[in-house]
Amino acid sequence: MPVTPSAGTQPTVTQEQADWFAEAFDKLVGNVNQAILGKDPVIRLVVAALLTNGHVLLEDFPGTGKTVLAKALAKTLEGSNSRIQFTPDLLPSDVTGVTIYDQGKGLFEFHKGPIFASIVLADEINRASPKTQSALLEVMEEGRVTVDGVSHEVGTPFMVIATQNPVEQAGTYTLPEAQLDRFLIKTSLGYPDHDTAITLLLDSSNRARDSKITPIIASSSINTMAELAASVFVDEAVLGYLNEIVTLTRTDVSSTLGVSMRGALALARASKTWALSQGRIYVTPDDIRELAIPVLAHRIIVDPEADFAGVTAEDIVGRILVAVAPPAFRAV
Structure with a gap:
């Protein structure tokens, strides 16, 4: 039996609003799909992160379309966008801006630096020094940067899409746990399937697929959708299910560091957006299960011995999802 709002509960989101949200969500995904073929599930995750006021880390092999995806999403909005190519000599002021007499x-x-944009593409973020990486901590969490003791708001919507290459480690700096915890989701595109690859090869003369993307939504509408998503109902039983999953990541024998409370809150917020994108005004345990790996896995540090044995953070979350039974009835 699905966990639905109890009779005494009055969700603040109407079904009419949920239907509008789901339709707008599908249009956003469809627009980005023009540039990235065959990757609908990943695009839906990234759009959900945008509407949850979160940030995305794309970790994948070279040439899989990470940069194209970020640029396509930026062009979908009628807002500003910027790209920062992270290199070892990049300084914090090159990102945040500088005060000049x-x-x-x-x-x-x-x-203002390039961080002052609606969508910021931080390309190959792990190639910058830890000092420059840390310049993103405050702005990703609080939406502002502080330079010479003065705070400057970056405005809304604001989203960082960072990319990194997992196979070339020479000259790179691993993102610290505190930085990883700032990303709402971590995902990857992967290589296209056979049919999609053939379609791309037939259109090989088109070297800029994102050039076809035109803005279809105003920044103010993104803010409206984000506020609507934040108002989706979550039953106490579902929150208890979420918390049990998070708690077990901290006690699992294969992990040395589990998911923080920030991660639990991130999953709760993301599940609201996910539910509304499907036209529902309440969150179900299935929403938690679908988002658990992309939202939680990158926040877990795997024990060195388990890591040597081939255990991944995704394996840990997957094992916990199997072990924890979802609630069958709503909380009283």
């Missing part, structure tokens, strides 16, 4: 005016002026 204007002799004509006789005062200091702040010149």
Whole structure:
């Protein structure tokens, strides 16, 4: 039996609003799909992250379309977008901006860096030094940067899509746990299937598939959708199920560090958006199960011995999902 709102509960989202949200969500996904073929599940995750006010880490092999996906999503919005190519010599001020003294005016002026955009593509983020990587911590969590003691808001919507290559480790700096915890989801595109690959090869003369993307939604509408998603009902029984999953990541024999409370809150928020994208005004245990791996796995540190034996963070979350029974009835 699905966990639905109890009779005394009055969800703040109407079914009419849920239907509108689901339709707009599908249009956003369809627009990005013009540039990235055959990757609908991943695109849906990324769009859900955008509408949850979260950030995305794309870790995949070279040439799988990570940058194209980020650029396509940026072009879907009627907002600003920027791309930061992370390199070892990149400085924090190259990301956040710098204060410069204007002799004509006789005062200091702040010149915004590329982080001040609606969609920011942080390309190959693990190639920058830890000092530069840390420049993203405050802005990803709080939506502002502080330069020379003065805070500057980046505005909304705001989303960082970071990419990294898992196979070339020379000259790279592994993202610290505190940085990974700032990303709502971590996912990958993978190589296309046979039919999709043939379609891409037939269109090989098109070197910029994202050029076909045109804006279809205003930034203000993204904010409206995000506020709507945050109001979706979650039953206490479903939250208990979520918390049990998170708790077990901390006690699993194969993990040395489990999911923090920030991760639990991230899964709760993302599940609301996921439910609304399917036209539902309440979250079900299935929403938690579908999002558990992309939201939680990258927050877990696998024990070295387990890692040597081939155990992954995804395996740990998958094992927990099998072990924990979802609630069959709503909380009283």
